[in-house]
Amino acid sequence: MKKTLQICVVILVGIFVLLTVLDYKGEYASQKELWKINKYFVEIAQDPNAAPSASFDKAAAQFNSYLKKFPNSSSTPIAHILLGRAHLLKKDYNKAREIYEEIVVKYKDRPEIAVQAVAEIGRSYADQGDIDGVMRVYDRIVADFPLTDLGLRTPLLKAKYYFDHNELQKASEAFSSAIVYYKQLIVKHPDSDIEYSALRLIASCYLAQERWEEAINVFSEMLLDFADPRYLNAQRAQTALNTINTISIVKLENYDLPIGIYQKFITKYPEHPITPTLEGMIKSFEVLKQKNVQAVESGS
Amino acid sequence: MPNHAEHKKIIPFLKTSVNALLENKVILFPFALVAFVQLFIIEILYFSPRYPLNVFFGPIISKIWSPAYLEYPLNFLLLPKMFQYSQMPIYIFVSSFFIAVAVGIIAAINADQKVNIGAIIKKTFSSYVHLIVAAIISFALVAVLFKLFGLVFTRAAQIRSTTGHFFMIKSIVMGGAPYFQLLLSIFATTLFAYVIPAIVIDNKKVFSALMVNFKSLKGAFWFTFFIVLTPSLLFMPILLLRNSIPLDFFAPELRLMTLVFSVFVMVLIDAIIYTAVTSFYLVKKEENS
Numbered sequence: 001m002k003k004t005l006q007i008c009v010v011i012l013v014g015i016f017v018l019l020t021v022l023d024y025k026g027e028y029a030s031q032k033e034l035w036k037i038n039k040y041f042v043e044i045a046q047d048p049n050a051a052p053s054a055s056f057d058k059a060a061a062q063f064n065s066y067l068k069k070f071p072n073s074s075s076t077p078i079a080h081i082l083l084g085r086a087h088l089l090k091k092d093y094n095k096a097r098e099i100y101e102e103i104v105v106k107y108k109d110r111p112e113i114a115v116q117a118v119a120e121i122g123r124s125y126a127d128q129g130d131i132d133g134v135m136r137v138y139d140r141i142v143a144d145f146p147l148t149d150l151g152l153r154t155p156l157l158k159a160k161y162y163f164d165h166n167e168l169q170k171a172s173e174a175f176s177s178a179i180v181y182y183k184q185l186i187v188k189h190p191d192s193d194i195e196y197s198a199l200r201l202i203a204s205c206y207l208a209q210e211r212w213e214e215a216i217n218v219f220s221e222m223l224l225d226f227a228d229p230r231y232l233n234a235q236r237a238q239t240a241l242n243t244i245n246t247i248s249i250v251k252l253e254n255y256d257l258p259i260g261i262y263q264k265f266i267t268k269y270p271e272h273p274i275t276p277t278l279e280g281m282i283k284s285f286e287v288l289k290q291k292n293v294q295a296v297e298s299g300s
Numbered sequence: 301m302p303n304h305a306e307h308k309k310i311i312p313f314l315k316t317s318v319n320a321l322l323e324n325k326v327i328l329f330p331f332a333l334v335a336f337v338q339l340f341i342i343e344i345l346y347f348s349p350r351y352p353l354n355v356f357f358g359p360i361i362s363k364i365w366s367p368a369y370l371e372y373p374l375n376f377l378l379l380p381k382m383f384q385y386s387q388m389p390i391y392i393f394v395s396s397f398f399i400a401v402a403v404g405i406i407a408a409i410n411a412d413q414k415v416n417i418g419a420i421i422k423k424t425f426s427s428y429v430h431l432i433v434a435a436i437i438s439f440a441l442v443a444v445l446f447k448l449f450g451l452v453f454t455r456a457a458q459i460r461s462t463t464g465h466f467f468m469i470k471s472i473v474m475g476g477a478p479y480f481q482l483l484l485s486i487f488a489t490t491l492f493a494y495v496i497p498a499i500v501i502d503n504k505k506v507f508s509a510l511m512v513n514f515k516s517l518k519g520a521f522w523f524t525f526f527i528v529l530t531p532s533l534l535f536m537p538i539l540l541l542r543n544s545i546p547l548d549f550f551a552p553e554l555r556l557m558t559l560v561f562s563v564f565v566m567v568l569i570d571a572i573i574y575t576a577v578t579s580f581y582l583v584k585k586e587e588n589s
Contacts, residue, residue, distance in 0.1 A: 001329050001417065008336040015343055023350040031372035035552075 030066075030073035037062040041082060048089040056090035077103070077113045084120055093124045100124075115145040134161060142181075152197050155181050156204055163208065175205045196226050207243075212251045219244050220261040227269050237274050245281065255289040310526045317576035320406075326415050327405050330398035331571045337394050338563040345382045346556055349375045373552035380542070380559055388439060396435035396496065399574055400424045403500040406578040427499050430506040434499065437510075438492045445484040453477060478539045486532050489573070490525045493517070496574070497581040516581060524577065531572040538562045 023029055041059045044051040063083035070076055080103050087096035103117035118141055125133030138158045145151040159174035182198040182205075189195055199222045206215035219240050226232060232240075248258045262278040269275060321327055348357035349370040361369050361378070369378040404420040424431075456473035459466050473480070494516040498509035517524060541558055 001326065005329075005332055005336075008333070012336070012339055012343060015340075019343075019347040019350065019353070022352060023347075026351045028350040028354075028372055035372055 025070065027073060027075075030070040030075050033066055033070070034075045034079055037066055037079075038082065041086065045085075045089055051089075053090055056086050060086040060090075077107060077110070080106075081113075081116060081120060084117070088120065088124055088127065091127075093128060096124050097121050111145050111148050111151075115141060115148045115150045118145070119150055131161075131165065146185075147194060149197075152185075152194070152201065156201050159205065159208065172209065175209050178202075179205050191225075196222065196231050199226075203243075210251075212247045213257075216244055216247055216252075216257060216261070220264075223261065223265055224268060227265070227272055229273070232274070234273075237277075241274075241277070241281065248285075249288070253292075255285045255292070259285050259289075310523065310530060313580070314527065314530055314572065314576055317572060317579055320409075320579065321571055321575050324405075324409050324415075326417070327402055327409070327575060328571055329417065330401040330405070331567045334395050334398045334570070335563055335567045337390060338567075339560065341386050341390065342379075342383060342556070342559055342563065345379055345386070348382075376552040376555040379555060383559060391439060392432055392435040395570075396431045397424065397428060399570065400427065400431050400496050400500045402571070402574055403497050403578045406575060407497075407501045407582065410579070410582050424500060427503070430499050430504075430509065431496065433506045434492065434495045434509065437506075438488060438495070441491065442485055442488045445488060446481060449477075449480055449484060478543060479536075482532065482535060482539065486525070486528050490521070490528045491517070493524050493528065493573075493577045494581050497578045501578075501581065501585070516584060520580070520584075524580070527576045527580070528573050531569045531576075534565055534569055535562070538565055 037059070040062070044055045044059060048056075060083055063079050063086060066079050067076060067083065070079075080099070084096045084099035084103070087093075087099060100117040100121045104114045107113040107117070118137060122134050122137035122141075125131075125137060135158065138154050138161075141151050141154045155174070155178035159171050159178050162168075162171035162174050179202055182202045185198045186195045189198075199218055203215050203218040203222070206212075206218060223232065223240060244258050244261065248254055259282050262282050265272070266275050266278055266282075344353065347353045348361065349372075354370060358367075358370055361367075365378060368374050401417075401421055401424050404424050405415055405417070408415050408420065453473055456470045459470040461467040461470070492510075492513060494513040495506075495509045498504045498512040498516075499506065502509075502512065504512055538558065538561065542555075542562075545554055545558070
């Protein structure tokens with residue numbers, strides 16, 4: 001009996017040791033180590049001004065040792081970015097930018113990582129209040145990584161940055177330039193994911209500029225040309241419809257505009273999952289329209 | 301072993317059963333083997349996101365849940381769930397058999413016979429099919445009870461009130477779900493408590509064992525219920541711990557430790573319950589003969 005139990009314990013311990021050793025420097029081990037370093041980093045980063053400078057040095061040392069131990073893990077780029085951020089929070093901007101430039105070179109074949117490093121450089125300039133520096137970084141992103149998610153959003157972000165810093169004239173110009181830029185992208189990449197993203201961004205620019213009718217027309221184009229559920233999922237459909245309805249009722253007081261868009265959609269896609277919703281909306285708009293006519297007649 | 305006259309007293313009866321366990325550690329042997337199997341499963345599941353086990357488990361986890369659960373620390377969220385899924389086959393094919401072996405050992409001790417584990421295992425194995433069927437029936441009842449509770453839970457989740465009686469009902473049902481499930485498991489265990497002793501001690505086939513079980517329960521249902529309930533309360537701290545640990549509290553590995561600890565507690569609870577239940581079955585049998 002005792003012997004059997006001893007064998008059981010040896011089996012459990014043996015398998016544990018064996019499986020631990022087999023994955024000693026593997027993906028899982030790297031994720032575990034990064035999680036632990038990052039936990040410490042998140043704690044000190046919550047209030048960077050209160051944390052002593054030495055704590056960021058300690059975090060940076062931990063990230064450096066991680067990068068040496070796991071040079072090829074899938075988490076390595078994240079650790080590299082976090083290393084730069086540790087210097088950024090320590091306000092050692094030059095060192096942070098140096099690290100981010102290293103990342104851009106190291107991951108030149110992986111634009112989604114490289115663009116994140118460039119964005120962090122922009123963040124360092126923003127922390128220093130250097131608007132020109134931020135703008136240079138925005139231009140660099142658009143030039144070097146135009147088709148990444150961030151690259152696509154950057155012209156809009158640039159305009160919003162001016163807007164948030166109360167430079168309204170520059171913001172207006174940047175929104176207009178962004179619209180022109182996105183329209184050029186659509187011409188270059190028709191019927192693609194890029195066209196869809198560009199349309200969404202154009203709509204955001206029009207909304208920011210309060211060009212309501214043009215914004216609705218873009219939403220209409222998105223609905224009619226990108227009805228595939230890959231693009232028009234439940235959440236996106238709801239956002240688009242809510243925007244069209246709100247602008248039509250509140251800003252334009254025009255009920256025929258959404259009715260026309262939804263009727264076109266139903267004719268083109270009678271079997272689409274959102275068709276019943278649109279039919280209901282058309283009825284609601286008809287009622288609103290009726291009430292509005294009665295109100296005007298009784299008023300006159 | 302206690303006599304029938306004492307059987308109405310639950311605590312002294314359980315105390316005698318625990319003493320019997322401590323004096324005859326051999327009874328714990330089959331339960332230790334169940335613990336070994338459970339720990340082995342936990343070990344495999346714990347290492348499933350890592351090389352080399354991820355070669356097999358990786359695609360399965362990615363397909364059923366999400367590839368995110370192969371990464372640290374999210375794998376610790378999935379671990380208890382996967383372990384729970386493994387419990388059905390373990391109970392039906394492993395636990396029921398070893399509980400039956402433990403019942404055989406208790407019967408041998410009660411009859412002042414020398415405990416020959418090899419012989420008891422061999423004898424129990426001849427009733428393996430009946431044990432499996434009995435375990436399936438017992439598990440099916442638990443599944444049905446859980447399903448019914450699931451309906452109540454869904455209904456409670458639909459309550460929109462944020463104050464008053466309905467909100468109180470919602471809070472009790474939703475917050476107390478693990479405890480209600482424990483209570484339902486205790487009820488199901490009580491309902492089939494004497495099936496394994498009947499199969500092992502009286503060599504009954506599964507359906508006659510069920511009849512004997514219900515006969516034994518007649519007039520002793522609440523006694524049996526409390527015999528099962530009292531040791532099961534040891535599981536409450538685990539439930540409290542399991543439902544209150546956030547993933548980033550101290551270390552995600554705490555979830556693994558809780559799971560390992562729960563295996564030992566469950567095995568201990570089973571050992572106490574089946575020692576007590578078998579003792580009671582034997583006392584009743586002696587009195588009837």
